[in-house]
Amino acid sequence: MPTTTPRADRRWRTAVDEHQAALAAYLDAAGRISEQAWMQPWAPGKWTPAIITEHLAMVYRTFVQEMRGGAGMRMKMTPFRRRLLKTFLLPHMLFHRTFPRRAPAPREVRPEGNGLPREQALAELRILAEEFAREGERARAAGVQHVTHAFFGPIDLPRGMRLAAVHIEHHTRQLASVR
Numbered sequence: 001m002p003t004t005t006p007r008a009d010r011r012w013r014t015a016v017d018e019h020q021a022a023l024a025a026y027l028d029a030a031g032r033i034s035e036q037a038w039m040q041p042w043a044p045g046k047w048t049p050a051i052i053t054e055h056l057a058m059v060y061r062t063f064v065q066e067m068r069g070g071a072g073m074r075m076k077m078t079p080f081r082r083r084l085l086k087t088f089l090l091p092h093m094l095f096h097r098t099f100p101r102r103a104p105a106p107r108e109v110r111p112e113g114n115g116l117p118r119e120q121a122l123a124e125l126r127i128l129a130e131e132f133a134r135e136g137e138r139a140r141a142a143g144v145q146h147v148t149h150a151f152f153g154p155i156d157l158p159r160g161m162r163l164a165a166v167h168i169e170h171h172t173r174q175l176a177s178v179r
């Protein structure tokens with residue numbers, strides 16, 4: 001069994017707490033959207049709240065699959081470009097809690113359908129988020145060091161958890177514009 005340090009444990013716990021707070025805010029915002037608005041794009045040419053929620057569920061499924069020893073996201077770009085993004089863009093995103101405008105979703109987490117009805121989608125998202133947190137704890141205890149992101153490559157587990165929180169916050173801001 002790998003040993004952890006108090007500092008690493010605090011870093012992990014902070015990342016988990018950030019993720020839980022971001023998820024709770026998303027579920028709250030999404031729960032206030034009417035069924036009619038749930039299936040309407042949040043802005044012209046954008047995803048609906050139903051599709052955003054499916055996208056988030058797909059991200060969780062992909063990370064859980066990888067933490068269980070399966071395939072993760074396929075990496076895009078050259079190793080050099082991924083390293084640049086991981087060195088410069090990722091810290092900026094985590095510090096400022098933002099995502100680049102028009103950043104494309106990796107193919108593995110890009111929904112193709114119209115999404116599920118609100119209550120069903122939110123219940124599924126909640127279950128997958130809990131599974132993600134449990135698998136993160138299990139993976140960390142088993143010595144798994146990272147998850148793979150299509151544009152950043154391998155990311156250590158605490159940063160991966162923090163990126164998941166920032167990602168959810170990004171989509172929560174989109175839901176705020178739904179009427």
